[in-house]
Amino acid sequence: MENENLSQVIEQYILDLFNLEQENFITMRRKELAEHFECVPSQINYVLRSRFSPAQGYLIESRRGEYGYIRIKKITCESPEEKISHIEDLIGEKISMNNAAKLLQSLQERDFITARERLLIEISLKESNNPAKLLQKILSGLMLVQ
Amino acid sequence: MENENLSQVIEQYILDLFNLEQENFITMRRKELAEHFECVPSQINYVLRSRFSPAQGYLIESRRGEYGYIRIKKITCESPEEKISHIEDLIGEKISMNNAAKLLQSLQERDFITARERLLIEISLKESNNPAKLLQKILSGLMLVQ
DNA sequence: AGTGAGTTGACTAATATTGACCTGAAAAAT
DNA sequence: ATTTTTCAGGTCAATATTAGTCAACTCACT
Numbered sequence: 001m002e003n004e005n006l007s008q009v010i011e012q013y014i015l016d017l018f019n020l021e022q023e024n025f026i027t028m029r030r031k032e033l034a035e036h037f038e039c040v041p042s043q044i045n046y047v048l049r050s051r052f053s054p055a056q057g058y059l060i061e062s063r064r065g066e067y068g069y070i071r072i073k074k075i076t077c078e079s080p081e082e083k084i085s086h087i088e089d090l091i092g093e094k095i096s097m098n099n100a101a102k103l104l105q106s107l108q109e110r111d112f113i114t115a116r117e118r119l120l121i122e123i124s125l126k127e128s129n130n131p132a133k134l135l136q137k138i139l140s141g142l143m144l145v146q
Numbered sequence: 147m148e149n150e151n152l153s154q155v156i157e158q159y160i161l162d163l164f165n166l167e168q169e170n171f172i173t174m175r176r177k178e179l180a181e182h183f184e185c186v187p188s189q190i191n192y193v194l195r196s197r198f199s200p201a202q203g204y205l206i207e208s209r210r211g212e213y214g215y216i217r218i219k220k221i222t223c224e225s226p227e228e229k230i231s232h233i234e235d236l237i238g239e240k241i242s243m244n245n246a247a248k249l250l251q252s253l254q255e256r257d258f259i260t261a262r263e264r265l266l267i268e269i270s271l272k273e274s275n276n277p278a279k280l281l282q283k284i285l286s287g288l289m290l291v292q
Numbered sequence: 293a294g295t296g297a298g299t300t301g302a303c304t305a306a307t308a309t310t311g312a313c314c315t316g317a318a319a320a321a322t
Numbered sequence: 323a324t325t326t327t328t329c330a331g332g333t334c335a336a337t338a339t340t341a342g343t344c345a346a347c348t349c350a351c352t
Protein backbone atom coordinates (compact mmCIF):
# COMPACT_ATOMS: atom_id res chain seq x y z
CA MET A 1 0.00 0.00 0.00
CA GLU A 2 2.61 2.48 -1.14
CA ASN A 3 0.13 4.83 -2.77
CA GLU A 4 -1.26 6.56 0.30
CA ASN A 5 -1.52 10.27 -0.04
CA LEU A 6 -0.58 12.76 2.64
CA SER A 7 -4.14 13.56 3.67
CA GLN A 8 -4.78 9.88 4.41
CA VAL A 9 -1.59 9.68 6.46
CA ILE A 10 -2.56 12.72 8.51
CA GLU A 11 -6.07 11.34 8.97
CA GLN A 12 -4.68 8.06 10.29
CA TYR A 13 -2.30 9.94 12.57
CA ILE A 14 -5.22 11.81 14.11
CA LEU A 15 -7.25 8.62 14.46
CA ASP A 16 -4.27 7.05 16.23
CA LEU A 17 -4.23 9.99 18.63
CA PHE A 18 -7.87 9.27 19.45
CA ASN A 19 -7.00 5.63 20.17
CA LEU A 20 -4.22 6.69 22.51
CA GLU A 21 -6.45 9.11 24.38
CA GLN A 22 -9.08 7.97 26.82
CA GLU A 23 -10.95 11.21 26.27
CA ASN A 24 -13.39 11.90 23.46
CA PHE A 25 -11.26 14.77 22.22
CA ILE A 26 -7.69 15.47 21.19
CA THR A 27 -5.78 18.74 21.16
CA MET A 28 -2.96 19.63 18.82
CA ARG A 29 -1.10 22.50 17.19
CA ARG A 30 -1.64 23.06 13.50
CA LYS A 31 1.84 24.46 13.09
CA GLU A 32 3.52 21.48 14.75
CA LEU A 33 1.50 18.94 12.79
CA ALA A 34 2.41 20.72 9.58
CA GLU A 35 6.09 20.70 10.55
CA HIS A 36 5.89 17.01 11.47
CA PHE A 37 4.51 16.10 8.05
CA GLU A 38 6.52 18.80 6.23
CA CYS A 39 3.48 20.33 4.61
CA VAL A 40 1.80 23.71 4.58
CA PRO A 41 -0.42 24.41 7.60
CA SER A 42 -3.53 24.75 5.47
CA GLN A 43 -3.16 21.07 4.57
CA ILE A 44 -4.29 20.33 8.09
CA ASN A 45 -7.44 22.37 7.52
CA TYR A 46 -8.16 20.35 4.41
CA VAL A 47 -7.89 17.09 6.35
CA LEU A 48 -10.21 18.41 9.05
CA ARG A 49 -12.71 19.71 6.51
CA SER A 50 -12.77 16.53 4.46
CA ARG A 51 -12.53 13.92 7.24
CA PHE A 52 -13.49 15.39 10.60
CA SER A 53 -16.58 17.40 9.73
CA PRO A 54 -19.78 17.65 11.80
CA ALA A 55 -21.51 15.40 9.26
CA GLN A 56 -18.85 12.83 10.10
CA GLY A 57 -19.48 13.16 13.80
CA TYR A 58 -16.76 15.58 14.82
CA LEU A 59 -16.75 19.12 16.22
CA ILE A 60 -13.72 21.37 15.83
CA GLU A 61 -12.75 24.01 18.36
CA SER A 62 -9.69 26.17 17.86
CA ARG A 63 -7.83 29.20 19.07
CA ARG A 64 -5.39 31.46 17.24
CA GLY A 65 -2.41 33.39 18.49
CA GLU A 66 0.13 32.37 21.09
CA TYR A 67 -0.71 29.04 22.70
CA GLY A 68 -3.15 28.48 19.85
CA TYR A 69 -4.53 25.00 19.33
CA ILE A 70 -6.98 22.86 17.41
CA ARG A 71 -9.26 20.52 19.35
CA ILE A 72 -11.22 17.74 17.68
CA LYS A 73 -14.18 16.38 19.61
CA LYS A 74 -15.62 13.03 18.68
CA ILE A 75 -19.38 12.91 19.10
CA THR A 76 -19.64 9.54 17.38
CA CYS A 77 -20.49 6.43 19.33
CA GLU A 78 -18.26 3.39 19.64
CA SER A 79 -20.17 1.02 17.38
CA PRO A 80 -22.60 2.90 15.18
CA GLU A 81 -23.18 -0.07 12.89
CA GLU A 82 -26.45 -1.21 14.44
CA LYS A 83 -27.85 2.27 14.47
CA ILE A 84 -26.83 2.87 10.88
CA SER A 85 -28.67 -0.20 9.66
CA HIS A 86 -31.73 0.73 11.69
CA ILE A 87 -31.88 4.19 10.23
CA GLU A 88 -31.01 3.04 6.74
CA ASP A 89 -33.96 0.68 6.93
CA LEU A 90 -36.15 3.64 7.69
CA ILE A 91 -34.66 5.82 5.02
CA GLY A 92 -34.76 3.27 2.25
CA GLU A 93 -33.18 4.05 -1.04
CA LYS A 94 -34.11 7.63 -1.71
CA ILE A 95 -34.97 10.53 0.50
CA SER A 96 -37.52 12.76 -1.15
CA MET A 97 -38.56 15.98 0.47
CA ASN A 98 -42.13 14.77 0.39
CA ASN A 99 -41.53 12.12 2.97
CA ALA A 100 -38.90 14.01 4.93
CA ALA A 101 -41.47 15.12 7.49
CA LYS A 102 -42.77 11.57 7.81
CA LEU A 103 -39.25 10.27 8.20
CA LEU A 104 -38.49 12.74 10.96
CA GLN A 105 -41.71 11.86 12.72
CA SER A 106 -40.84 8.20 12.50
CA LEU A 107 -37.35 8.83 13.83
CA GLN A 108 -38.79 10.72 16.75
CA GLU A 109 -41.35 8.04 17.51
CA ARG A 110 -38.58 5.47 17.62
CA ASP A 111 -36.54 7.72 19.93
CA PHE A 112 -33.73 8.15 17.44
CA ILE A 113 -34.17 11.91 17.72
CA THR A 114 -35.75 14.17 20.30
CA ALA A 115 -38.56 16.66 19.69
CA ARG A 116 -36.05 19.49 19.88
CA GLU A 117 -33.81 17.85 17.32
CA ARG A 118 -36.73 17.26 15.01
CA LEU A 119 -37.72 20.90 15.36
CA LEU A 120 -34.28 22.26 14.57
CA ILE A 121 -33.96 19.91 11.60
CA GLU A 122 -37.31 21.04 10.22
CA ILE A 123 -36.36 24.69 10.64
CA SER A 124 -33.08 24.09 8.82
CA LEU A 125 -34.76 22.21 5.98
CA LYS A 126 -37.32 24.96 5.56
CA GLU A 127 -34.60 27.60 5.24
CA SER A 128 -32.38 25.56 2.95
CA ASN A 129 -32.24 26.07 -0.79
CA ASN A 130 -31.14 22.46 -1.18
CA PRO A 131 -33.14 20.58 1.42
CA ALA A 132 -32.47 17.12 0.00
CA LYS A 133 -28.73 17.55 0.22
CA LEU A 134 -28.97 19.03 3.70
CA LEU A 135 -31.16 16.17 4.88
CA GLN A 136 -28.60 13.70 3.59
CA LYS A 137 -25.86 15.37 5.59
CA ILE A 138 -27.97 15.64 8.71
CA LEU A 139 -28.94 11.99 8.53
CA SER A 140 -25.36 10.89 7.97
CA GLY A 141 -24.42 12.91 11.02
CA LEU A 142 -27.28 11.41 13.02
CA MET A 143 -26.30 7.89 12.11
CA LEU A 144 -22.87 8.39 13.64
CA VAL A 145 -23.91 10.16 16.79
CA GLN A 146 -24.77 8.33 19.94
CA MET B 147 -0.42 20.79 25.83
CA GLU B 148 0.88 21.49 29.33
CA ASN B 149 1.57 25.10 28.35
CA GLU B 150 -0.96 27.53 29.70
CA ASN B 151 -0.93 31.18 28.97
CA LEU B 152 -1.51 33.88 31.55
CA SER B 153 -5.04 34.66 30.43
CA GLN B 154 -6.04 31.05 30.95
CA VAL B 155 -4.48 31.03 34.41
CA ILE B 156 -6.35 34.19 35.39
CA GLU B 157 -9.57 32.77 33.95
CA GLN B 158 -9.18 29.62 36.04
CA TYR B 159 -8.41 31.68 39.13
CA ILE B 160 -11.66 33.60 38.69
CA LEU B 161 -13.61 30.40 38.10
CA ASP B 162 -12.11 29.01 41.30
CA LEU B 163 -13.34 32.11 43.14
CA PHE B 164 -16.84 31.34 41.89
CA ASN B 165 -16.56 27.79 43.18
CA LEU B 166 -15.49 29.03 46.59
CA GLU B 167 -18.34 31.53 46.79
CA GLN B 168 -21.90 30.41 47.26
CA GLU B 169 -23.13 33.64 45.69
CA ASN B 170 -23.69 34.14 41.99
CA PHE B 171 -21.16 36.97 41.91
CA ILE B 172 -17.61 37.69 43.00
CA THR B 173 -15.93 40.99 43.77
CA MET B 174 -12.25 41.78 43.30
CA ARG B 175 -9.71 44.52 42.74
CA ARG B 176 -8.09 44.83 39.36
CA LYS B 177 -4.89 46.23 40.81
CA GLU B 178 -4.48 43.43 43.33
CA LEU B 179 -5.17 40.73 40.75
CA ALA B 180 -2.61 42.29 38.44
CA GLU B 181 -0.04 42.42 41.23
CA HIS B 182 -0.78 38.82 42.17
CA PHE B 183 -0.11 37.66 38.61
CA GLU B 184 2.62 40.24 37.98
CA CYS B 185 0.97 41.63 34.88
CA VAL B 186 -0.34 44.96 33.67
CA PRO B 187 -3.83 45.81 34.97
CA SER B 188 -5.29 45.95 31.48
CA GLN B 189 -4.56 42.25 31.20
CA ILE B 190 -7.43 41.73 33.61
CA ASN B 191 -9.75 43.67 31.32
CA TYR B 192 -8.71 41.46 28.45
CA VAL B 193 -9.54 38.31 30.40
CA LEU B 194 -12.94 39.72 31.34
CA ARG B 195 -13.71 40.80 27.79
CA SER B 196 -12.62 37.52 26.21
CA ARG B 197 -13.94 35.06 28.83
CA PHE B 198 -16.63 36.63 30.97
CA SER B 199 -18.85 38.28 28.36
CA PRO B 200 -22.66 38.16 28.31
CA ALA B 201 -22.47 35.54 25.55
CA GLN B 202 -20.52 33.42 28.01
CA GLY B 203 -23.06 34.05 30.74
CA TYR B 204 -21.52 36.86 32.77
CA LEU B 205 -22.14 40.55 33.47
CA ILE B 206 -19.47 42.98 34.70
CA GLU B 207 -19.96 45.86 37.13
CA SER B 208 -17.17 48.10 38.33
CA ARG B 209 -16.32 51.30 40.13
CA ARG B 210 -13.23 53.50 39.89
CA GLY B 211 -11.34 55.54 42.44
CA GLU B 212 -10.85 54.70 46.06
CA TYR B 213 -12.70 51.58 47.13
CA GLY B 214 -12.86 50.71 43.46
CA TYR B 215 -13.77 47.14 42.50
CA ILE B 216 -14.78 44.81 39.72
CA ARG B 217 -17.78 42.56 40.21
CA ILE B 218 -18.52 39.61 37.96
CA LYS B 219 -22.09 38.33 38.01
CA LYS B 220 -23.18 35.00 36.66
CA ILE B 221 -26.33 35.19 34.54
CA THR B 222 -28.59 32.64 36.15
CA CYS B 223 -31.71 32.35 33.97
CA GLU B 224 -33.79 30.81 36.73
CA SER B 225 -37.09 31.09 34.88
CA PRO B 226 -37.75 29.98 31.29
CA GLU B 227 -38.66 33.58 30.46
CA GLU B 228 -35.24 34.80 31.60
CA LYS B 229 -33.60 32.11 29.54
CA ILE B 230 -35.54 33.08 26.43
CA SER B 231 -34.80 36.77 26.79
CA HIS B 232 -31.15 36.03 27.46
CA ILE B 233 -30.86 33.95 24.29
CA GLU B 234 -32.75 36.63 22.38
CA ASP B 235 -30.21 39.17 23.57
CA LEU B 236 -27.41 36.97 22.28
CA ILE B 237 -28.94 36.39 18.85
CA GLY B 238 -30.79 39.69 18.54
CA GLU B 239 -27.91 41.48 16.98
CA LYS B 240 -26.76 39.85 13.81
CA ILE B 241 -24.44 36.99 14.53
CA SER B 242 -21.27 36.91 12.50
CA MET B 243 -20.30 33.43 11.38
CA ASN B 244 -16.99 33.92 13.15
CA ASN B 245 -18.83 33.91 16.43
CA ALA B 246 -21.49 31.32 15.64
CA ALA B 247 -19.28 28.36 16.52
CA LYS B 248 -18.16 30.02 19.70
CA LEU B 249 -21.72 30.87 20.67
CA LEU B 250 -22.76 27.25 20.12
CA GLN B 251 -19.82 26.06 22.18
CA SER B 252 -20.80 28.41 24.98
CA LEU B 253 -24.45 27.35 24.80
CA GLN B 254 -23.42 23.70 25.05
CA GLU B 255 -21.10 24.32 27.97
CA ARG B 256 -23.98 26.00 29.78
CA ASP B 257 -26.28 23.05 28.95
CA PHE B 258 -28.63 25.16 26.83
CA ILE B 259 -28.11 22.71 23.97
CA THR B 260 -26.71 19.19 23.81
CA ALA B 261 -23.63 18.09 21.88
CA ARG B 262 -25.92 16.35 19.39
CA GLU B 263 -27.92 19.51 18.85
CA ARG B 264 -24.73 21.50 18.40
CA LEU B 265 -23.54 19.01 15.82
CA LEU B 266 -26.81 19.10 13.88
CA ILE B 267 -26.85 22.89 13.96
CA GLU B 268 -23.30 23.09 12.64
CA ILE B 269 -24.15 20.74 9.79
CA SER B 270 -27.10 22.92 8.84
CA LEU B 271 -25.14 26.16 9.15
CA LYS B 272 -22.41 24.83 6.90
CA GLU B 273 -24.93 24.06 4.17
CA SER B 274 -26.82 27.31 4.52
CA ASN B 275 -26.37 30.33 2.30
CA ASN B 276 -27.56 32.60 5.11
CA PRO B 277 -26.12 31.03 8.26
CA ALA B 278 -26.75 33.99 10.54
CA LYS B 279 -30.46 34.06 9.75
CA LEU B 280 -30.74 30.30 10.07
CA LEU B 281 -29.00 30.29 13.43
CA GLN B 282 -31.42 32.91 14.69
CA LYS B 283 -34.40 30.84 13.64
CA ILE B 284 -33.03 27.61 15.07
CA LEU B 285 -32.15 29.08 18.43
CA SER B 286 -35.36 31.02 18.85
CA GLY B 287 -37.23 27.86 17.89
CA LEU B 288 -35.28 25.69 20.30
CA MET B 289 -35.71 28.04 23.21
CA LEU B 290 -39.46 27.62 23.04
CA VAL B 291 -39.21 23.87 23.50
CA GLN B 292 -37.99 22.58 26.80
C1' DA C 293 -11.18 16.91 -22.06
C1' DG C 294 -13.72 16.63 -17.61
C1' DT C 295 -14.13 15.66 -12.80
C1' DG C 296 -12.88 15.58 -8.19
C1' DA C 297 -9.60 14.85 -4.53
C1' DG C 298 -5.41 16.63 -2.91
C1' DT C 299 -1.60 20.31 -2.49
C1' DT C 300 0.30 24.84 -2.04
C1' DG C 301 1.05 29.53 -0.58
C1' DA C 302 -0.47 34.38 -0.39
C1' DC C 303 -3.49 36.89 2.14
C1' DT C 304 -6.75 37.52 6.22
C1' DA C 305 -8.25 37.26 10.99
C1' DA C 306 -8.09 36.19 15.79
C1' DT C 307 -5.52 35.82 20.41
C1' DA C 308 -2.52 37.50 23.99
C1' DT C 309 0.58 40.83 25.89
C1' DT C 310 2.14 45.40 27.03
C1' DG C 311 2.13 50.23 27.96
C1' DA C 312 0.67 54.98 27.16
C1' DC C 313 -3.05 57.72 27.98
C1' DC C 314 -8.14 58.65 29.50
C1' DT C 315 -12.02 58.79 32.91
C1' DG C 316 -14.47 58.75 37.14
C1' DA C 317 -15.03 58.64 42.27
C1' DA C 318 -13.73 59.89 46.72
C1' DA C 319 -10.58 62.07 49.87
C1' DA C 320 -8.00 66.30 50.85
C1' DA C 321 -7.30 71.09 50.58
C1' DT C 322 -9.08 75.56 50.11
C1' DA D 323 -19.25 74.31 49.33
C1' DT D 324 -16.00 74.22 45.75
C1' DT D 325 -11.68 73.00 43.83
C1' DT D 326 -7.72 70.01 43.68
C1' DT D 327 -5.40 65.77 44.28
C1' DT D 328 -5.04 60.99 44.42
C1' DC D 329 -6.37 56.62 43.40
C1' DA D 330 -8.21 52.87 40.68
C1' DG D 331 -10.42 51.14 36.73
C1' DG D 332 -11.14 51.81 31.23
C1' DT D 333 -9.70 52.24 26.47
C1' DC D 334 -6.90 51.84 22.72
C1' DA D 335 -3.13 50.91 19.75
C1' DA D 336 1.23 48.35 18.59
C1' DT D 337 3.21 43.95 18.24
C1' DA D 338 4.00 38.93 18.03
C1' DT D 339 2.12 34.65 17.21
C1' DT D 340 -0.91 31.33 15.48
C1' DA D 341 -5.04 29.59 12.84
C1' DG D 342 -8.48 30.28 8.78
C1' DT D 343 -9.75 31.25 3.96
C1' DC D 344 -9.47 31.13 -0.79
C1' DA D 345 -8.13 30.35 -5.23
C1' DA D 346 -4.81 28.45 -8.32
C1' DC D 347 -2.52 24.41 -9.40
C1' DT D 348 -1.47 19.14 -9.73
C1' DC D 349 -2.62 14.60 -10.40
C1' DA D 350 -5.24 10.39 -11.03
C1' DC D 351 -9.05 8.44 -12.99
C1' DT D 352 -12.47 8.34 -16.08
